Amino acid sequence: MKQKYEFSVQSHRFINSAGKALMPLPARYADLQLLEQAYEQMVLIRTFDQKAIALQRTGKIGTYPSVLGHEAINIGAGLALHQEDVFAPYYRDLGIQYLRGVSFVEQLMYWGGDERGSCYAKQPEDLPICVPIATQFCHAAGVASAIKFRQQARAVLVSGGDGSTSKGDFLESLNLAGAWQLPLVFLVSNNQWAISTPRYLQCHAETLAQKAIGAGIPGVQVDGNDFVAVHDTLTDALTRARTGHGPTLVEAVTYRLGDHTTADDASRYRSQEDLKKAWEEEPIKRLRLYLSSQNAWDEKREQALLQRCKVTVEKAVADYAAIEPDVPTAMFDHLFATLPEDLHDQYEELRRQTQEASHD
């Protein structure tokens, strides 16, 4: 007896690289306001991103991972989330975090090596950036479990790169999300590279979305340079999650247009031609072309936007520069809810030495 089980993964794209709609856009984009807002946020993120790279070059912040090429994913996801959802980011989610209320100043503090950058004054529940690859997927599964336990109508979005899909944590969490039918959406930003490791060395599968199949949950691929595809698919997936219809894996295909981080030099391992080809697909231009084709954008608005973005970013940089460094003893203040007696001596030693140093 032979039996056959069949599975499939859909791939979505609405607007191509020439800014042309390949089919009618879903109803929610009929009024162009949402797309204009998305476009403005994408430009703002890119403006900040370029500034952050410059700040690293002049030693004002530490190693920084550019989001160049991730703008549609970032803003698509950020706009699909509701305030009461929870977001578990990775380090290339600047724009999602920004839309969640994590300020540019906080982001600069974080990348500048100040723990207070993860205080998220306006966002009490989102998780902080997770540096060890893929570990955030488990936390997100835990948050989603708590939400399910409390029978709340909220969703969790967790995010990682193509490289992160090779690591056990991702796969274990995906499996759990299926087994427990968690209100959890997995977003994989497939930018073709994990530092220098190309996508094809990471995994032999045609898509990363098909990893969902092994967990028995829906997997969808979207063009990660197409804001509409990202936003539409995530909106649906998050709605399903909030309404008790379980998890989804969304793979958003893009290309990392910058170096891995400011500590990296991508020219060592990838060709200029590939990069040039990838630039033709980049997300901002195509949305502008689409908006222009709908008479919803023009050069004047563009210039005004760039000016606004510049002002916003400069203000954040100035605010960041004005922040006093934390007291060194802060490293003990949040270790435990209350400092155990056993550590009082070390705390005192540090305090004393800091004072001496500042008196020198």
Added chain:
Amino acid sequence: MKQKYEFSVQSHRFINSAGKALMPLPARYADLQLLEQAYEQMVLIRTFDQKAIALQRTGKIGTYPSVLGHEAINIGAGLALHQEDVFAPYYRDLGIQYLRGVSFVEQLMYWGGDERGSCYAKQPEDLPICVPIATQFCHAAGVASAIKFRQQARAVLVSGGDGSTSKGDFLESLNLAGAWQLPLVFLVSNNQWAISTPRYLQCHAETLAQKAIGAGIPGVQVDGNDFVAVHDTLTDALTRARTGHGPTLVEAVTYRLGDHTTADDASRYRSQEDLKKAWEEEPIKRLRLYLSSQNAWDEKREQALLQRCKVTVEKAVADYAAIEPDVPTAMFDHLFATLPEDLHDQYEELRRQTQEASHD
């Protein structure tokens, strides 16, 4: 633009629980010798298994995991392997190991708490039993990498339970096997339980074989109570591996007819009815019925076989009983290739104390 990627998993069964062939058996089973041999080995394994449980009850060995219900998988896999292949077992692979040349005495030593049970006098390359779930999959990937690196025409078979498919190591190894196109076959013995955890709590997917899809490799499901399905599928998969056609995941579906181990009491968490139903599917009876239906088996042969099995097992038990315990200092002898000077004192202390104890 919408694109659709399609995938599938085949499920195979040749002989049903009534011992009836559901379709013509593949050519390699035309001559019944192979099936007779398989049947005899399955009965031998079950005889040994029952003895081992008895030995645990009387304190002659430690905790022991019965293979009851796994006989077709064990013998199907064992007979599909070539001597020059490498096998990476888990703890419920008694029969595979036995066919690989790991003697019953070695197996009793292992379960009896004597490290020398993993010396595998006749099997220099197979890996020892792996207790931490799923870790063996990575080792097997490494062995397969070595084989590929040396361009040898050998395959690696690695084995685990349904529970092990939830753990990262399994999934990371599956992914690597795809990315590197390793000569590696993954065998998942899906016996419906991971101790007390039922298969449906382990994973929401319809089959475990479909986990292959996320790694971009073929996945196949077989009836693990049907020797022919197991043996045929593994033979093909191992041949593909040996000839440079890459990895395969094979899920063999059976039912754990015994307790998880002798330390477990399955009646705490599963019903008698389920167990009774599972017994109807068990692998030995159905192969006997098939052989009988082909006039290749009868009661006389059965009795002779049982007698032979008994003698073989009793001999192994007697040989095991005659083995002197290892010297305690053996715990240092194989820690490193040569004992570091820093440990000489501890070695001496142990030696002295052992002597004193034996003089008391």
Added chain:
Amino acid sequence: MTNMTMVEAINLAMAHELNADPDLLVMGEDVGMNGGVFRATVDLRKEFGRTRVIDTPLAETMIVGTAIGMATQGLHPVAEIQFMGFVYPAMEQLICHAARMRNRTRGRLSCPLVIRAPFGGGIHAPEHHSESTEALFAHIPGLRVVIPSSPLRAYRLLLAAIRNPDPVIFLEPKRIYRAVSQPVDDNGEALPLDTCFTLREGSDLTLISWGAMVQETLKAADHLKQQNVHCEVIDVATVSPLDRRTLIASVCKTGRAVIVHEAPRHCGVGAEIAATLQEHCLLDLKAPVKRVTGYDTIMPYLRQELRYMPSVERILSAANEVINFGS
């Protein structure tokens, strides 16, 4: 007040807190219907249901990682790792996240979870079921590491661990899960999480131990008493943070110390205690601080495991060396 074993006391503490704290969850492999492979969670599923007593898939990274996520939402997960030998897949989650969530967010989020794991040798279990690696956790800032050595302390320390707002690794010496019984009152009273327990007072020698080895240590103290050597016996109980004050006070008084633990010696918790004692009691020490420990080799399989573990004889021999030092 019922007489009970340590594993029963642990069960009782969880039941108590499941009743008292609606945010408490018990999770892990086989903790539900099966009640845990050692029956530590027995009947909890029946009483509190499957949403609060949760069987997980087989994946320790995920178990601990998920518990961390739950904890950031204010739940109080008590996650069982079936044996300490299987906790290592969760090391990254413990070191990089559980221990850091509060610090990383400067107190915005925290991680009030308990990881329970049976540990230690002596019950003739298979490979990996018998090791003691508490030192690995003790070295990680941000984790508390607690080890009970009697039913009553197990009940009270587990209550404390559960109520503590930070992550606690709670290691249960399975060799004495059922070896001793003791009356335990289910009064919900917790012990502090950073004090040693002085089980016997004495003036000649301080015996320092934790976990199952406390039993052997007490037996050794009995023998020594017959030799007219009066031992102070301390159960460290909280190996991190450590109650150095009690240990130092005792050894400054007795001038002699023997530390007993099952784990390998090299870089074990005994090293930290010996280092601390010499730092603070040097002038009072009449002999070097000695350690009686597992050997620095792989824990043998069951046939030889008792050769590996500290025995009363080994403790006595070290105690006598310390007592006769210099004479």
Added chain:
Amino acid sequence: MTNMTMVEAINLAMAHELNADPDLLVMGEDVGMNGGVFRATVDLRKEFGRTRVIDTPLAETMIVGTAIGMATQGLHPVAEIQFMGFVYPAMEQLICHAARMRNRTRGRLSCPLVIRAPFGGGIHAPEHHSESTEALFAHIPGLRVVIPSSPLRAYRLLLAAIRNPDPVIFLEPKRIYRAVSQPVDDNGEALPLDTCFTLREGSDLTLISWGAMVQETLKAADHLKQQNVHCEVIDVATVSPLDRRTLIASVCKTGRAVIVHEAPRHCGVGAEIAATLQEHCLLDLKAPVKRVTGYDTIMPYLRQELRYMPSVERILSAANEVINFGS
């Protein structure tokens, strides 16, 4: 003989052995085309090809587990973990398998692999890129843990690690990857794997350190010399197994010791050394053995990291305490 940095010396040692040993493989994330994020494997791919210098998927459990499997087949994998902060997913494979393959099979199979990982703070890296947790590995019987502190010792110890038939954790103090240069002769000569290196002889005080802290320790010794305190400076280099003999001999001679390491103090390798010294030198000790270490808290992000790490000042202050003890 070329002047080179430590990271260049490490590269040279791998190139040397790739030439000499056809069974040697280099593997890890980004070790190929990119030559490693610190360039430790630069040009090796070009010279030895993609079958011997292998980029892996992003999965540390798998990297180490696969290397173990390769090693059982007689290959000699040198696996890079990109930063020590990312080695924890591999703990289970290291503890349960790499450290045990030989013992488990009574010598039938073995595990001749090297895990290389940059570690330690001071280069203004992001979170998790700066910790020092060598104690976790040192506590595991069956693993060797080696830490070079100069380009020449890096070259020679890495050769030794590669040629050693057992698993070696080779930790590279990245703060001094490029900080010092030294002539290194590519003569293929290895150092022993279980000896300390006495960098300076002295009679008043033994300063014991390893990794990047050796630089601070040497600077402290210079200062102390000006105070007329003659320090013996020892680079431990092999924290497991430990060369206790050299350490004991030195401290029995000087009567005073300060141990310096970056890792947190509690249950760090410094504790083991202090415990050993008091055990064997008690009567010679003129002062308690002191430890100057990272604090028992989370390594801060880059803005404050230098506050966390031992500084020359902190070493001097401890040295002076030890020297003035009792007076």
